[in-house]
Every structure is written in C-alpha cells, then in structure tokens.
Amino acid sequence: MYAASCAECSDDGQFSVDGERLFIGSFNLDPRSIELNTELGFVIHSPKLAKEVGSVFEQLAPEAAYELRLQDGGLNWIERHDGQEIVHAEEPNMTLGDHLMIGFAQRLPIQWLL
Template identity: 35%
Template sequence: MHLNTEMGLLIDSPTLAQGIHRTFDKTVPLRAYQVRLGEDGRLRWLSGVGNPPPVYDTEPNTRWYQRWMLRLWGWLPMEWLL
C-alpha cells in the first residue's frame, strides 16, 4: 500500500480523451520498447524506431552492474513488500 505508485485518471471529455489517445499512439512507440520472448526462450527488446527496428538481447539503456543488482534482488524474499 505504501509503495504502490500506480494512478488512475478519469477523463469525462471525449475530445480530450481522443487527443491523449492520438498523442500516446504517436509518441509511446518512439520512446518505449516491446518485450518479446525469443525462440530460445529469452527476452528480447524491440525498439519502436527504425525499419526494421533494432532488437536487443539485454535491457536497453542499462549497464551490466544494474542488471546484476536486479538479478540479486530477485533472489531475495521480498514478496511481502509487493
């Protein structure tokens, strides 16, 4: 409860909602990655930019030590924090 940062927003304006929807459709693919499961069972990150878009084998914009720390934290029993 204290760590959850999700938020919701109810917009009672079809015009405003359509504008936000169009903006998301244009900008999110340029700034986000699609995560897919590769044929070998490993995660792959697909960029939304380029034709064909680049595919990354490791999480983009992270360093090896950041990924190592996340893996270490994943082994710790922290489910009670979720």
C-alpha cells in the first residue's frame, strides 16, 4: 500500500493498494473513520496512474516521513536526510505540552470513539 498526503492540504491524501486503482480524497485509514466517515473521495481505475503515484511516493517518502521500526522491545523513529540514517528512540518533535496532552487524553473514557 502506498499512502501520501500533501502538507499544504492537511486532510487530503491519496493511496494505491494494488497498483491498479488510486484513491484520492480525505478519508483516514482508522476504525473511527471507516465507521463514521462523512467525507468523500474518488477511486480511479488506472494502473498507469496508480503505478506513477506509487513510484513518486517511493522516491519521496524516505526523506519526507519517518520509518517506524521495532527494536529491543521499543519503537524507533528512523529519519533519513542526504543518505544518512538518524535513529530516534523517542518520537521526534514532541514538546512537553504534547506529552502532557497525550497523557491527559489517554485517561479520557473515549475508547468507544476510536
């Protein structure tokens, strides 16, 4: 599966699962969105376009996104810049405020919404 999103278009995205079809829209791939989604998207049957988008994603993703890797019972975030691999043992770019907000949200009784 290829997934991509546009930084300037916060919720817009596209993905190709099988190299034959391409989905373009604002749908998120999580259980809540699958059950409650009211947004829209288009499925385009075009092997050529799906492969082209997949190819562009494969070229851009390594330097535009973190790779998550399980290691020694923990989770590492792998960042790549100029051919160099940087391993982060903790989620990058998280502020104290971010950690506090996540800790607070984990205690809310909202599991049924997820």
